[in-house]
Amino acid sequence: MRHQIVSDDIRAPEMTEAIEKCVHCGFCLAACPTYSLLGEEMDSPRGRIYLMKNVLEERLTAEDAQPFIDRCLGCMACVPACPSGVEYGDLLVGYRALQEPARQRSPLDALARKLVCETLPYPGRFRLAARAGKIGKALLPALPPAFAAMLSLLPATLPPPRPLPSLLPARGERRGVVALLLGCAQQALAPEISYAAAHVLAANGLEVHIPPRQGCCGSILLHIGEEKRAQAIARRNFDAIPDDVDAIITTAAGCGSGMKDYPLLFKSQPDAERARDFSRKVVDFSAYLARLGLSETTGFNRERRVVYQDACHLLHAQGHQSEPRTLLEQVPNLRLVSIADAGMCCGSAGTYNIDQPELAAELGRRKVVSILAAEPDMVVSGNIGCIMQLRQELARQQKTLPVLHIAEALHQAGEE
Amino acid sequence: MNHPFLQALETIYPPDRLLTRDVELLPYESDGLTAFQSKPGAVVLPIDEAEIIATVRLCHEHTVPFLARGSGTSLSGGSLPIPDGLVIALNRLNRIKRIDPQQRIAVVEPGVINLHITEAAQPYNLYYAPDPSSQSICTIGGNIAFNSGGAHCLKYGMTSNHVLGMKVVLADGAVTQFGSESIEGVGIGPDLIGLFVGSEGLFGIALEITLRLMPQPELYRTVLAAYNDLGAAGDAVSLVVASGLLPGAIEIMDRLAIKAAEASVKAGYPDAEALLIVELEGEALQVEAEFAQLQDLIQTSGAFEMRVARSEEERARIWKGRKGAFSAVGRLSPDFIVQDGVVPRGRLGEALMAIDKLKTKYGLDVANVFHAGDGNLHPLILYDGREAGALERAEALAGEILALCVSLGGSITGEHGIGMEKRDYLPTMFSEEEIDIMQALRRAIDPNEIANRGKMFPGGDAPALKQQGLHPLERQGVISRE
Numbered sequence: 052m053r054h055q056i057v058s059d060d061i062r063a064p065e066m067t068e069a070i071e072k073c074v075h076c077g078f079c080l081a082a083c084p085t086y087s088l089l090g091e092e093m094d095s096p097r098g099r100i101y102l103m104k105n106v107l108e109e110r111l112t113a114e115d116a117q118p119f120i121d122r123c124l125g126c127m128a129c130v131p132a133c134p135s136g137v138e139y140g141d142l143l144v145g146y147r148a149l150q151e152p153a154r155q156r157s158p159l160d161a162l163a164r165k166l167v168c169e170t171l172p173y174p175g176r177f178r179l180a181a182r183a184g185k186i187g188k189a190l191l192p193a194l195p196p197a198f199a200a201m202l203s204l205l206p207a208t209l210p211p212p213r214p215l216p217s218l219l220p221a222r223g224e225r226r227g228v229v230a231l232l233l234g235c236a237q238q239a240l241a242p243e244i245s246y247a248a249a250h251v252l253a254a255n256g257l258e259v260h261i262p263p264r265q266g267c268c269g270s271i272l273l274h275i276g277e278e279k280r281a282q283a284i285a286r287r288n289f290d291a292i293p294d295d296v297d298a299i300i301t302t303a304a305g306c307g308s309g310m311k312d313y314p315l316l317f318k319s320q321p322d323a324e325r326a327r328d329f330s331r332k333v334v335d336f337s338a339y340l341a342r343l344g345l346s347e348t349t350g351f352n353r354e355r356r357v358v359y360q361d362a363c364h365l366l367h368a369q370g371h372q373s374e375p376r377t378l379l380e381q382v383p384n385l386r387l388v389s390i391a392d393a394g395m396c397c398g399s400a401g402t403y404n405i406d407q408p409e410l411a412a413e414l415g416r417r418k419v420v421s422i423l424a425a426e427p428d429m430v431v432s433g434n435i436g437c438i439m440q441l442r443q444e445l446a447r448q449q450k451t452l453p454v455l456h457i458a459e460a461l462h463q464a465g466e467e
Numbered sequence: 468m469n470h471p472f473l474q475a476l477e478t479i480y481p482p483d484r485l486l487t488r489d490v491e492l493l494p495y496e497s498d499g500l501t502a503f504q505s506k507p508g509a510v511v512l513p514i515d516e517a518e519i520i521a522t523v524r525l526c527h528e529h530t531v532p533f534l535a536r537g538s539g540t541s542l543s544g545g546s547l548p549i550p551d552g553l554v555i556a557l558n559r560l561n562r563i564k565r566i567d568p569q570q571r572i573a574v575v576e577p578g579v580i581n582l583h584i585t586e587a588a589q590p591y592n593l594y595y596a597p598d599p600s601s602q603s604i605c606t607i608g609g610n611i612a613f614n615s616g617g618a619h620c621l622k623y624g625m626t627s628n629h630v631l632g633m634k635v636v637l638a639d640g641a642v643t644q645f646g647s648e649s650i651e652g653v654g655i656g657p658d659l660i661g662l663f664v665g666s667e668g669l670f671g672i673a674l675e676i677t678l679r680l681m682p683q684p685e686l687y688r689t690v691l692a693a694y695n696d697l698g699a700a701g702d703a704v705s706l707v708v709a710s711g712l713l714p715g716a717i718e719i720m721d722r723l724a725i726k727a728a729e730a731s732v733k734a735g736y737p738d739a740e741a742l743l744i745v746e747l748e749g750e751a752l753q754v755e756a757e758f759a760q761l762q763d764l765i766q767t768s769g770a771f772e773m774r775v776a777r778s779e780e781e782r783a784r785i786w787k788g789r790k791g792a793f794s795a796v797g798r799l800s801p802d803f804i805v806q807d808g809v810v811p812r813g814r815l816g817e818a819l820m821a822i823d824k825l826k827t828k829y830g831l832d833v834a835n836v837f838h839a840g841d842g843n844l845h846p847l848i849l850y851d852g853r854e855a856g857a858l859e860r861a862e863a864l865a866g867e868i869l870a871l872c873v874s875l876g877g878s879i880t881g882e883h884g885i886g887m888e889k890r891d892y893l894p895t896m897f898s899e900e901e902i903d904i905m906q907a908l909r910r911a912i913d914p915n916e917i918a919n920r921g922k923m924f925p926g927g928d929a930p931a932l933k934q935q936g937l938h939p940l941e942r943q944g945v946i947s948r949e
Contacts, residue, residue, distance in 0.1 A: 074797040076601070091512060092494035093494045137797075
């Protein structure tokens with residue numbers, strides 16, 4: 052599309068390139084979760100591109116466009132669906148970062164956002180907040196939707212921490228050296244994921260470094276337009292994580308895709324090159340192991356029907372469709388079963404279930420219906436957000452079905 | 468948009484389904500042809516047929532022009548809003564009401580996506596045959612308006628061959644039923660389905676459509692043949708057709724189109740000047756016999772390489788590249804015009820050579836992707852809209868290609884329709900008397916000309932292209948507005 056955008060913003064070239072490449076053909080509509088729910092152009096990828104273009108051209112105010120941009124899950128399903136190669140993510144992340152500083156938020160909205168920014172990336176604070184949240188739950192009916200959603204996502208009790216040493220030696224023949232990123236909220240909500248990941252990696256011949264001084268990767272902040280905070284938080288990991296590892300392993304889809312976007316986040320910054328080198332090493336747990344192949348294939352002791360739930364930031368943003376499946380198929384007695392609309396977001400999408408609770412809940416409901424139709428014994432995913440969302444929705448539908456991280460499933464198969 | 472009309476709309480629609488703010492209207496400004504933009508007065512999102520009927524009656528009563536819109540994928544500006552008119556967005560009428568495997572029919576609402584019908588019919592080994600390239604998103608309502616074809620219409624015909632019956636609301640608010648669930652149809656009187664299908668939304672809105680489903684072919688054989696010369700690929704088509712084979716599809720892509728599709732899908736297409744895709748389908752025994760014959764034909768046609776899809780996955784990739792080719796051209800050029808001319812298939816080679824000459828004359832690149840089996844050309848004219856005069860040159864080139872198609876005994880449109888884009892070319896194909904008959908027919912159904920006003924017929928008060936000045940055909944003296 053032609054445009055009349057005049058901007059000297061540092062992100063302008065990537066943003067305008069996305070707009071120029073869009074031919075408005077509509078192929079993205081079929082892949083878009085909000086379009087499938089609402090069926091209106093403003094809530095479709097090409098509609099949002101058109102709105103962002105109009106705001107950047109100053110034909111429309113940012114405030115008017117905001118509700119529709121906010122409703123975008125950032126799931127990136129439109130990117131592989133696009134025949135023209137529009138990098139929608141570059142436009143969306145750039146646009147959100149550009150608009151955020153000038154944005155007027157209501158006091159409640161601002162408070163909710165501050166809570167997210169100040170607690171989610173810090174496991175210690177998050178644990179404290181979760182305890183406070185338990186008290187808050189008593190007030191649930193009186194709270195605005197965003198707070199209610201935030202609180203209802205918190206589990207009744209937080210699991211005990213699962214401490215890991217700073218180095219886990221490779222078992223058997225050493226096949227590589229990796230660093231494991233522990234994540235932020237994941238450490239508080241499900242420390243068993245990193246624990247399982249570290250042990251599965253070690254069992255498969257990898258020397259696993261778990262630098263104790265590491266922190267949040269900043270992706271969750273980057274994805275909601277808090278660019279400066281994201282940069283500050285990401286920089287700490289450049290120092291904390293050793294340079295001489297083969298790969299930096301992530302176990303959360305959003306972390307992986309966000310860290311792969313560091314070159315854009317640090318564009319024209321003094322540490323741009325460092326960010327690029329760091330970013331190049333980032334690999335998702337399932338992709339890395341699938342490429343390496345399992346050296347240890349202990350399986351379940353009886354057949355398990357398993358639904359693999361694609362995390363959007365693994366499937367669409369990082370393009371890992373086959374890797375997790377290849378990995379699971381190597382496990383004896385594990386039978387993968389497919390579901391309808393496998394590529395459709397479950398509604399978790401970072402902080403989406405906090406910002407857009409109604410839409411998130413409807414997407415979650417639909418996803419669980421498709422999963423249950425496949426009659427699985429277990430659901431496996433590669434992302435904490437999806438796991439929490441599915442667990443919550445299953446509980447709401449009063450269904451018992453274990454939802455595990457792929458690292459946990461592999462670990463469990465090894466234990467049986 | 469006038470106040471009493473809006474007030475009346477408010478009695479039908481709650482605020483979240485009656486869009487009137489700029490931010491809600493702007494995204495409806497264009498369809499798949501972004502050279503045109505036109506902001507509607509309002510957009511409504513009905514959820515059942517009663518709301519559609521009430522809305523059309525209201526438009527008739529207040530003489531407000533309306534456009535029925537599906538997914539807005541039209542490449543001829545057919546779903547461009549009428550300035551200050553009403554857009555009736557049918558996307559929420561997306562229920563497949565019934566699949567009847569015994570009768571092999573599907574009963575659907577107009578906002579149902581083409582591919583969803585095939586997906587719903589799959590468990591019964593049935594499918595819906597018309598497969599326009601946008602089938603993953605285009606709606607049946609739009610397919611009816613434009614009598615959509617697709618790669619496989621060579622063997623199975625266009626949308627009009629697959630609609631058995633439909634309930635419609637005409638532009639004056641009258642509700643009527645055409646056809647029935649029977650394959651034989653009514654059989655008496657004029658073919659009203661044939662009249663309605665392809666009328667580009669000028670007669671009214673289809674509310675409920677009964678479609679024919681086909682048994683899924685037992686076997687597919689999809690063959691890719693690579694040529695060093697576009698003409699040789701064109702001649703191969705004549706060879707296949709003359710042999711008596713009737714493949715499901717025969718498609719050609721030229722070097723530029725291959726490049727774009729390859730960048731988008733990585734289909735693994737060979738590096739060639741032209742690529743021929745031939746797909747045989749049907750009962751296994753017959754397909755195998757035809758396949759042997761086809762291989763011989765391709766051997767003698769001068770192809771330097773031939774590949775056969777070895778799995779359903781490979782076949783899907785071949786088609787994904789082909790079907791995404793138009794949009795993929797967005798990777799090669801900031802702007803392009805897709806044309807949709809038809810020539811008798813025996814004259815394909817001639818047409819391609821002439822297009823090649825025009826390319827040089829205008830100094831523009833043209834990518835060719837086409838349904839070779841039925842002579843439906845899709846030249847994609849690449850230009851950069853930021854360059855002064857580029858759009859005008861591209862349009863002039865497009866005009867010459869259309870004139871060429873007509874002069875070779877073909878048509879200015881195969882499946883994209885006249886819409887907004889080619890309305891001024893209608894007189895190159897039809898005489899004044901013929902156009903008058905069409906107009907009379909339209910006015911008999913829609914005296915106020917409110918349904919998709921401004922489309923298909925030359926002139927009128929439809930929105931002009933954002934570019935000013937004479938139309939290229941006017942400059943050439945082919946048409947005039949007086």
